[in-house]
Amino acid sequence: MVNYNKFVLANGLRVLVHEDHTTPMACVNVLYDVGARDEDPKRTGFAHLFEHLMFGGSVNIPNYDEVLQRVGGENNAFTSNDITNYYITLPAVNLETALWLESDRMLSLAFNEQSLEVQRQVVIEEFKQRYLNQPYGDVWLKLRPLAYQQHPYRWATIGKNIEHIEQATMAEVKDFFDTFYHPSNAVLVVAGDVKFDEVQSLVDKWFADIPDRPVKKRSLPQELPQQVARRETVEADVPVDSIYIAFHGPDRHSTDYYTLDLISDILSRGNSSRLYRTLVKEQQLFAEVNAYLMGSTDTNLFVVEGKPSEGISLEVAEQALWKELERLKMELANEKELDKVKNKVESTMFFSELSVLDKAMNLAYFELLGDANAYNTEVDKYARTTTEDVRQVASSVFRTDNSSTLLYKAKRQEAHVE
Amino acid sequence: MLNRAEAPQSHDIQGISLVSPDHLVLDNGLPVYIFTSQDQPLVKAEFVFKNTFDSQTENPLLNTALSALMKEGTSRMSSAEIAEKVDYYGAFLVPDFSFDYTCYTLYTLNKYVPQVLPLLYDILVDAQFPDLELNNFKRTNRQNLQISLQKNDFVAKQMFYQTLFGNNRYGAAVTDKALSDLNRTDLAELYAQQVQPHNCTLFLSGNITSDVIREVSDYFGSKWKNSLPIGTVGHGIKLSAEYDTTLRYQERNDAVQSAIRLGRHSLKRCDKNYPALQFVNTLFGGYFGSRLMRNIREDKGYTYGIGSSAVTFAHTGMLVISTQVGTEVTTLTLQEIEKEMYLMQNELASESEIKLVKNYMLGAMLGSLESIFSHADKFKAVHLSGMDLSYYTYYTQVLHAMDAPKVRAIAQEYLRYEDMVKVVVGKMH
Numbered sequence: 001m002v003n004y005n006k007f008v009l010a011n012g013l014r015v016l017v018h019e020d021h022t023t024p025m026a027c028v029n030v031l032y033d034v035g036a037r038d039e040d041p042k043r044t045g046f047a048h049l050f051e052h053l054m055f056g057g058s059v060n061i062p063n064y065d066e067v068l069q070r071v072g073g074e075n076n077a078f079t080s081n082d083i084t085n086y087y088i089t090l091p092a093v094n095l096e097t098a099l100w101l102e103s104d105r106m107l108s109l110a111f112n113e114q115s116l117e118v119q120r121q122v123v124i125e126e127f128k129q130r131y132l133n134q135p136y137g138d139v140w141l142k143l144r145p146l147a148y149q150q151h152p153y154r155w156a157t158i159g160k161n162i163e164h165i166e167q168a169t170m171a172e173v174k175d176f177f178d179t180f181y182h183p184s185n186a187v188l189v190v191a192g193d194v195k196f197d198e199v200q201s202l203v204d205k206w207f208a209d210i211p212d213r214p215v216k217k218r219s220l221p222q223e224l225p226q227q228v229a230r231r232e233t234v235e236a237d238v239p240v241d242s243i244y245i246a247f248h249g250p251d252r253h254s255t256d257y258y259t260l261d262l263i264s265d266i267l268s269r270g271n272s273s274r275l276y277r278t279l280v281k282e283q284q285l286f287a288e289v290n291a292y293l294m295g296s297t298d299t300n301l302f303v304v305e306g307k308p309s310e311g312i313s314l315e316v317a318e319q320a321l322w323k324e325l326e327r328l329k330m331e332l333a334n335e336k337e338l339d340k341v342k343n344k345v346e347s348t349m350f351f352s353e354l355s356v357l358d359k360a361m362n363l364a365y366f367e368l369l370g371d372a373n374a375y376n377t378e379v380d381k382y383a384r385t386t387t388e389d390v391r392q393v394a395s396s397v398f399r400t401d402n403s404s405t406l407l408y409k410a411k412r413q414e415a416h417v418e
Numbered sequence: 419m420l421n422r423a424e425a426p427q428s429h430d431i432q433g434i435s436l437v438s439p440d441h442l443v444l445d446n447g448l449p450v451y452i453f454t455s456q457d458q459p460l461v462k463a464e465f466v467f468k469n470t471f472d473s474q475t476e477n478p479l480l481n482t483a484l485s486a487l488m489k490e491g492t493s494r495m496s497s498a499e500i501a502e503k504v505d506y507y508g509a510f511l512v513p514d515f516s517f518d519y520t521c522y523t524l525y526t527l528n529k530y531v532p533q534v535l536p537l538l539y540d541i542l543v544d545a546q547f548p549d550l551e552l553n554n555f556k557r558t559n560r561q562n563l564q565i566s567l568q569k570n571d572f573v574a575k576q577m578f579y580q581t582l583f584g585n586n587r588y589g590a591a592v593t594d595k596a597l598s599d600l601n602r603t604d605l606a607e608l609y610a611q612q613v614q615p616h617n618c619t620l621f622l623s624g625n626i627t628s629d630v631i632r633e634v635s636d637y638f639g640s641k642w643k644n645s646l647p648i649g650t651v652g653h654g655i656k657l658s659a660e661y662d663t664t665l666r667y668q669e670r671n672d673a674v675q676s677a678i679r680l681g682r683h684s685l686k687r688c689d690k691n692y693p694a695l696q697f698v699n700t701l702f703g704g705y706f707g708s709r710l711m712r713n714i715r716e717d718k719g720y721t722y723g724i725g726s727s728a729v730t731f732a733h734t735g736m737l738v739i740s741t742q743v744g745t746e747v748t749t750l751t752l753q754e755i756e757k758e759m760y761l762m763q764n765e766l767a768s769e770s771e772i773k774l775v776k777n778y779m780l781g782a783m784l785g786s787l788e789s790i791f792s793h794a795d796k797f798k799a800v801h802l803s804g805m806d807l808s809y810y811t812y813y814t815q816v817l818h819a820m821d822a823p824k825v826r827a828i829a830q831e832y833l834r835y836e837d838m839v840k841v842v843v844g845k846m847h
Contacts (some may be wrong), residue, residue, distance in 0.1 A: 022455075022457055022789075023787070023788065024432065024784055024787075025784060025785050059422075060422040060423045061422075061423075065706055065707050066707055066774065067425065069705065069706070069707050069774055069777065069778040069781075070428070070773070070774050070777055070778075071428045071429075071431075071777060071781070072431045072777045072778060072780055072781020072782070072784065072785075073781055074706075074778075074781070074782065074785065089785050090781060090785075091429075091431045091432070091781050091784050091785075093429040093430075093431070093432070094428050094429055094431075096426035096427070097425065097426055097428055100422070100425065100426050103422075104422055107422070117719070118716060118717065118718070118719040119719070120719070121718075121719025121720075122715055122716075122719050122721070122722055123722075124744075125675070125719070125720070125721050125722045125742075125743065125744055126722035128674045128675050128744065129675055129722050129742050130722075132674050132675075133570065133673065133674050133675045133742070134568070134569050135565055135568045135569070136565075205420065206420075209420065237568075237672065238565070238568065239561075239564035239565050239567070239568055240561055240564060240565065269505070270501065270504070270505040271497075271501035271504070271505070272498065272501035272502040272504070272505040272506075273505075277498060277501075280554070280558065281497070281498070281554060284554065284557065287557065287558045287561035287562070288558065288561075288562075307561065307565075309557060309561070310557075310560075310561065336506070339506070340502075340505050340506045341505075343505075343506060343507060343508035344505060344508045345508075346508055346527075347460075347508030347509070347510075347525075347526070347527050348508075350458050350459065350460055350527065351460065351525065353458060354457075354458060354460075354788060354789040354791065355788055355789075356788070
């Protein structure tokens with residue numbers, strides 16, 4: 001159970017405070033309600049590039065990182081398709097420094113041209129390192145546009161291509177800041193060895209005078225129900241074949257979300273999971289296999305992926321994956337099997353409560369979804385799932401006409417006989 | 419009116435206060451270190467074994483295979499049954515392998531301790547290494563190796579270790595042949611020799627009640643026997659101080675980035691200069707604000723990240739710098755690294771930078787104590803290096819005493835470009 005108190009400033013900033021006196025540290029987590037889904041289709045990758053620029057100096061503080069390190073703090077940030085999240089961990093005695101830093105960059109950035117120049121280059125290198133310079137690195141650059149045709153989830157957070165990043169201008173940076181970076185579009189969580197009253201007065205001191213701007217109402221093109229199966233085959237210089245099957249699934253608010261998440265656990269969590277047992281260990285058709293739910297806020301993807309063993313064709317591999325999916329539709333899962341994955345959800349929750357930062361991030365994310373306390377009732381939502389739910393959700397999701405299959409084929413070294 | 423240009427008052431960072439473990443020795447001689455906190459109903463039991471090696475080959479793959487395969491079947495339970503039970507109780511059983519140690523770590527809720535401890539007991543006394551499982555291990559690892567060998571960073575790392583350490587456990591590369599050569603007889607022999615109470619240390623942390631201690635003693639005390647006499651266990655190593663410092667370059671025509679690794683032998687954790695070396699490493703390449711990051715990422719934009727670390731092993735230490743950079747700036751990056759090393763050796767760092775690194779490291783130390791598990795980790799690190807918790811007091815004293823001349827002196831010893839093994843995998847122009 002993660003306890004917290006909440007207040008809202010007049011400018012719309014939502015603030016949550018969680019006291020945990022078992023640590024001498026404090027965490028300051030600032031979540032902005034903007035992600036890659038909010039980007040202009042002609043400027044993809046922008047939310048993430050912008051995240052880098054948030055470290056390039058704010059209106060009154062030229063060097064964010066150095067100021068923080070000087071008081072013993074560390075920080076980082078991530079951008080997803082849904083959100084941009086910034087976090088600091090520092091000795092609790094220096095909490096005010098973190099609030100000063102975060103409030104100043106919420107007020108305004110320095111909009112430094114050199115920073116834009118350099119960070120563009122850094123992000124391009126990140127693009128190369130993660131997506132281009134390793135086998136299968138570009139899978140998501142191909143799978144997303146195959147599975148999504150309308151929704152902006154069709155591009156990855158890094159962007160569709162390097163050109164979009166290269167073309168970003170300072171005018172666009174300023175516009176993006178004005179649109180998304182203001183108090184009522186953010187959630188601030190302060191956690192750790194802190195006292196509510198002190199946090200409240202410090203937050204008031206540093207954040208209350210930041211002017212708000214109207215929140216741009218989000219209206220994203222929604223994905224239409226998929227009607228026919230989609231397939232794509234690519235050949236690349238990789239050592240072994242690989243297969244990815246993506247299905248559309250429920251959004252983060254749906255009760256079916258929890259059922260589908262448990263289905264991914266039944267299929268591939270732990271060494272006792274079905275796919276691993278059956279396809280890797282028993283039938284030895286795969287060297288590795290995995291199933292997971294993306295955890296997106298809007299309509300989700302459920303992905304089944306694997307690399308077949310040497311000598312096993314992608315056709316055979318694909319059939320074997322489908323056979324396991326069909327089984328979930330035809331047979332009720334064993335009660336004990338369902339208990340098993342629920343038990344894992346429960347213990348994982350306890351382990352994640354060991355980390356103040358994890359708690360802070362989760363409170364912020366659930367608050368954004370509508371209610372921070374939902375974090376505390378997650379386990380119950382999983383617990384309510386029945387074996388019949390599992391069969392129903394599996395039946396509604398694992399349909400060929402709801403699937404997008406990407407076959408990633410190794411270019412054979414042997415020359416083709418012509 | 420709020421003056422936003424002025425920083426709030428900052429405060430000195432307090433030292434850490436570490437939990438001293440309770441210590442037990444079980445009937446079979448197994449030392450147990452216990453760290454208790456009632457915060458969460460969780461238990462972590464970490465069994466650490468010193469790796470033993472055949473003195474001829476020092477084949478580390480055999481140890482890797484051992485740690486992976488111990489949980490794949492005993493005479494009472496199949497691999498599937500073990501996995502099923504661990505998962506059913508929401509537990510995590512994590513084998514971990516490093517060059518020097520093999521660890522088996524069990525994470526579980528308190529309420530399932532009686533159910534999961536017997537599984538671990540079986541694994542430690544009665545692993546069978548079925549052929550089927552061994553073949554599966556070979557098959558999946560062969561495929562993983564094929565994939566890894568297409569990653570420039572992996573290849574650079576392998577070349578780097580080989581060049582720096584030579585033919586021993588630290589330098590050995592995993593190959594197809596080494597995988598094929600794995601066999602059940604060697605595994606069973608290594609298991610018998612290595613997985614014994616007198617080659618083991620147990621670190622227990624979490625909500626360690628008297629019930630938990632009783633359960634642990636029941637299974638891992640008198641019931642768990644030493645089978646081979648103490649003294650037959652081989653931990654020795656063939657390690658040469660000589661290594662080749664000429665640039666090793668492997669060209670990859672399709673590369674869009676080059677993987678770069680530079681490094682040299684350095685200090686073990688128990689060396690009195692190790693904390694000072696860590697300080698210099700941090701300033702040079704060990705944190706986001708380091709010299710390497712500021713120059714090569716934040717000023718030039720050559721890379722997504724560059725870092726260095728002072729790694730310690732049981733028999734040696736190494737200083738290593740690694741990065742992946744655009745192929746067109748490979749040579750420029752090497753020049754910039756060389757320049758930064760030169761500056762470290764020839765110019766005094768500013769007081770301000772030294773103070774910053776001190777505070778950063780003190781904060782990081784404080785922040786590294788997240789839960790009772792991290793207290794156990796802190797102790798484990800020094801205990802396995804033959805030291806005790808007073809190390810951290812010494813470490814803090816060294817940090818406070820660092821000054822510019824001391825930094826320069828350490829750099830002059832450990833940051834000479836000409837002493838570095840240099841590996842590039844990718845493209846150079």
